[in-house]
Structure formats: structure tokens, C-alpha cells
Amino acid sequence: MAVQTNVRAEQPNVSVDVTGGEHLQYKVSPRGARVVFELVDTRLDPPNGRVLMSASSAPASSNPLTFVRKWPMPNDTVTAATNHTLGLQFVAAVEYRYEVGVFDSNNNLLRRVLDITYTSTTADPPFFQSLNVNAS
């Protein structure tokens, strides 16, 4: 595979007790000249999906550059099942770290779902990291 991955945690599905106060937290930490990524709820607004977070979102931190998104937010559409996929472009970026965790209502980490670093030193094609989200 052209894009290299360093996996610390990875699972394809996550169950979130939204009505019980649980939520997901997505965090993307990119490196490179110009980063391009899209975190998309792929079931909403077909066929293009609904963007939850992207490189044009306001970063949570600029040094190091970090983007964070909590899900669900008050305005988010929540159904019993959906899919959140992150697309990463390496045209002008060389590394992304992607972390996803399940948190309780007090913002305590309950489970680490994804923690992967993606690296590419050439303009590789995009890499996609998908997560099936089952809410209750």
C-alpha cells in the first residue's frame, strides 16, 4: 500500500448510547504544505454525503494544527445507523493522525475507537477510513 499506516487502535463499528449522554470525538492532526481531508456522514444528503469536518473547518489548535469535532452536535441528524468516513488527500500533505473516541456526558474517554497515523511522502491517492456508527 502506498499510504503507510501506523495503527494504535482500529475497529470498523462503534455503538454510541446517544440518549445516555455518550458522544464521539473526532480529531485530525495533519502535517504538510496544504492539507485536504473530509469527514463525511455518508448516509446523509446522498450522493455526496454531509461534511462533518474538513480542512476548511476552524482548527481547535494551530500549533500543532489540530481539528476536533464532537458528534452528535445539537444540530446533527442522528439515526439508528449511519457511517462516518474520513477521506485524506496526500497531494500536498504527508501525514495525518486520526483519533476517534467514545466519551461519556462528562467528557471522560470510555473507549478508543480509532488511532491511526497515515503517512505518504509521494502524492498518493486518497486514503479512506470508514466507521459504521450505530446509535441508541
Added chain:
Amino acid sequence: MRPRRLAAFLLMFLVAYSVVAQQPPKTNSDKLHEQIRNIETINLEGKSAVVQNAQKRVLLALYEDLRTALDLDLQDLKKMRETVGADGGRVSHDLDVQISAIQKEQEQIVARVQNLSSSTGTVNTAGNGASNQGDINLADGSEDTKRSSTGSENISITRSGGPLEPTNRNDSRADVAPNNVATGNNATSNIPLPQAANPSTSLNASLNQALQAKIEQRDATKQTETPSVSSNSTSLVDTSSAGDLVNVGLNLAGLTGTTKDSSKDANSVSVTSSAYALYASFRGVDPLNPGFYNRHAAWRKLSFTLGYDDEKATGTNATTQAKIFGAKYLIINKRDPTLARNDKYFQIISNDLQTRTTAFGNLFEKVTYHVTTIKAFRDKILIPQFRAYLQVKREEAAQSVVASDPQRLARIDDLLVRVNSGTVFLLDQDGVAPSGPLADVKAPALTASGAWKKEENEFWEQVGRDYLGPNFRDKLKAAVGNSVLDEIDAFVEKQLNDAKLFDRLQESPAATEAIENIRRAPLFSVYALTKQRPQGVDEYSGEAIFDYGLANRINLTLNGNFLYKNSPLVGGDTRGGKFSGQFRFQLTPEKLVGRNPLFFFVSGDGEALSGRKPTFHAQAKLNLPILNGLDLPLSLTYANRNEQNKKDFVKFQFAFAFDTSRILQALTSK
């Protein structure tokens, strides 16, 4: 499975879930220590592999919970330590001791998890330890302000496992000096060497691999051959941008079979580094921090080249080494991704990425949920394990009613009935879990929407972790055999043959054009190069280089040189000019992985030196991609005269051109 094995397996499962289900086990490290000890004391020597593997999986889950619990303990310790402050005396000391103990224990757990993972074919999914939680919380990540759990001494952990998971927890941090050599004139040159300690082997990674037949556009103008001033170079022209990381061009030999040229059996090497890379190293800053990158564009304009060229003296077998020094300055670089002119192209690339991301998500969902319909998987894993899971959950629900979920017991009873009839994990018409309202998920019976129940969701997460995450092929093969894998592969292939889906997964023509528009933008640079010989003539060259993409797959590079040869002989100096141009034709499309495309070059140059007749060269060159990062340029050159016998000649050359960044990537990627 024989009844005894089945009974032992169910017993193991029930024990595991009964201990896990007690509240609040996942955040109480003492309870988790006790549970781990209880599971580890069960002697399974001589028992079946199924039971032994079940024990390992349960232990893995408990260790992961323990790590999370210890993270929380550390957070509490941190608060206490901060409250006590530096003047806490003995209390501070005790807290420090506890902090140290718990951190040590976490390291041991990493080793234990690695050991269990390797013995069960499971890749560590437990993460990197305490700091990761800090990372994900965006909390203070300092590791010296945490507290220990009182139960840290109660656990028996053997460090017989595999190596500790390599940590690169700071690898996304800026302002950290990279350890590798910083070279190249763009930012990608300074990436620390890739750490592929845990390459992904999940279903998700497998799907990405299946998509790697897609077009990748690479910037093949990056020069990996030695500069054209080297007489052994197969390039007649120099291109405007240097390659990623460290580019080393090794010209091995000029063949003599069809050449009348006497220069043969020589070698040359050159290394190029950007001032930006050196500056970032000097500042101790991550050159790939986008902010630093944007603020220091000017430093990327300058790069340096060092090298040597082994030459044979005319009429002798002695080899002398000429040193090459060069500096290049980019006057125009419209390919800089941070330029405002490229914003519109990046917007197109982003839009395209969104479409492709959604398409991948749709594909991923179909593939993962399809697994639930594969008979062998359903019969051997999904249904029996879910039944056991529900039985544990029912006991738990019968003992305590959760106020926020009053219908839990009724719902589980209904699921137990449905699991016996096989009507659980039902999919909708699209072959995925139905998108019903949240209220349906906790309703006591199956609703019209078909939404999965809470217990189905929770068990599905566990199944995904156990069978579809890292090492999914080994795990599925061990659990249910190859047939399931064959069926998954066939299903993926069928999906990718769906033209409509595949069309959305591909890079759109607009995005391809946007990338090309950036890559074809003009570059103009000046390049000063000198070749210093221990004896004989030293050469100096001032060069202007223009590089521009005329059209898809056709690139034009023009060089204009001023040459000065400084001879030790009085009156032997020569001055002159040289002009060269090259058309590059890309004969094969860009490949996603591995080798460069096949390139054909047509080039020529003319050189006029004082006191000498002009010389002209014409060259045709074929660049054969051998491996990822290794090219074999073959060139046929005609010249109207050479310096030795003043006759025309034809010279055939070949060389190996290495792009180390790509070689490293190929070697370390899965």
C-alpha cells in the same frame, strides 16, 4: 464442536461477561485487576484451541479496559498532585511514587497486550497508553502529573510478550526536530522516516488496497539523476524541482559498445537539499507544520547540490574524482500549493474528495454488513456468540433496572426469541443496518423501521473489533475458514464492478485537471554549478531553467547556460554558452502504486566555447520504471564532435536513478 468444548466455551464466555458486566468495572482498576487475575488463574492447559483463544480474547478486552481505567486514575492523580503542589513533602513524594508505578504498569500492559495479540493473531488495539487519552481529550498531555491506582501491585503481568509498541505519539506535533537528513526543495523532504510498526491489516485497509488501481498523478519532473554537467549523466537538461526526501542519482556506467567516446567506467553521485529543510532543522521545527511551511516560502526557493563525478583521464586507467557544488534558486514557482492561485484547484480537489469519501463509506457499509449474511459467519460466530452475550446481558438486566432504559429486560427477552429464529441483525433493502429513529433502538420489540436494538449495536461493535479490524483475514480464517474470506472478496469485486459506484470512487476529471493545473504551472529557476577537479580544468556553469507543462503528458524544459572552463594552462580558459531543451512525453498513465510511468524524452543542446567549434547533441531517452523509486534511463546520444578526437560519435548510456523516499516507502509499506 464437541459438547464438552462447547460447554467450556460457553462457560468461558459467561464468566467473562459476568465479570465485565458488573458495574462499574470499566473504570475501576481494582475490579479489573481482580477480573484479570480470575481469568488468568483458570487453567486451560490441554484444553481446545477454541477455549484458549476465548480466554485470550477476554483477557485482551479486560486489559484494554484496564488501560482506560488507569488513564482515569492517572487523571485523578494529576489533579491531586497539582493540588498538593511542589511543597507537599511526603504526600507529594507518595503521589510521585504512585504515578511512576502506574506508568510502569501501563508499559507492562502494553507488552502483555502485544503478547496476547501476537498469540491470537490480534493486532494491538489498545492504543499507546496514557498520553493518548490526553491527546484525544485535547487536555494537558504532560505525563509527569498523574496518579497511581492502589491496585497496581495486585496484577500478575509477565513481560514475555513481543516488543513494546513503538510510540510515535508526538508524530503529529509541530516544533519537534526531525531526526532524518533534511533535503529536497519542498516540504515533503523532511518527513521523519515512516513508522510502519503497525500497518493496517483491517477490512478497511483491504478495501483501500482494492481501490489502488486508481490514477495517481505524480510529479515526475523531480530530478533524480545527476545534474547534466556531469558527463556521465543521462540528462541533457536539468529540471526545476528536486525530488522528495533525499534524491540520489547513481550513474553506474556508460556503455562502450556503441560509443566512440573514451569516457567510460565512471560513477557520479549528487545529493540535493533545500535551504528550507536546513533552516527548519536549525530552528528545531517540524518543517511539515503547515503554519511554518506557509510562513517560510522564501526558504524553499533555495537549494544546494553536492556530489562527485569519477572521471578517467584520457589515455590512462587512472580515475580522478571531480567534486560538484551547486545552488539553485526558484524565481517563479507557481506550483507552490500555498499560493492563492491554487486555491480554486484545491477547492475542486476537496469537493471530489467528499464524493469519493461518501462512495467509499457506502461501499464499506455494504461490505461489512454483508458479512452478517454469510452463512458460515452467521452460524458459527454471529448467532451463537450473540445468544451467549444476550444471556449475560439478561442476567444483568434482571438484577438491576436502569432508569434511563426501563424496557431493557423486555427488549433482551424479545431478542432472545428472535435470535433463536435468526431474525436479528436484519438489513434493509440496501444491505445495511436500517436507519430508524433512535426511539426504535430501545423499544422492546422489532419496529417497522427494523432499527437494530442497543444490544445488537453493542455486540456488532465487538464483532467488528474481533473479526473485521486488524488482521481480519487471519482471524476470520482461524474462526470460520477461507470460505468466508472468498465470499467477502467476491462481494467486494462485485461492488467494484458496479459502474455507478466505481464512477464515484474514481478521481473526477475535474479533480485530475485541477491537480494537473497545479503540476503543470510554470517553474523558473537559476542554477549555479561548478565541477572542481584536482587536476585539469575546473568548470563553472550558470544556468536558467524553465519548466512548463504544455499539455497532459507533455512537458517542456528549457535550459540556458553560461559555461566557463578554468584551465591551469595560460590562455587555456574557455567561455561559452549552452542552450538545451527537452520535451517529455508520458507514454503510460500514472499508476497508483509502485513504478513511475514510462517516459520518452527528446532533447538537444548546442554549445559554443571560445576558440572551439560549436558542438551539438541530440538525444532520445527512454525512462524505464523498474521498481517503485528505481528507474532505468536508457539514452542514445549523437554529438557532432568530441573533445578528444574531434569526430562525431554515438553514445549509448544507461543508469539507475533512485528516489529514496519512494524506495523507503515501498520497503516499509505493507
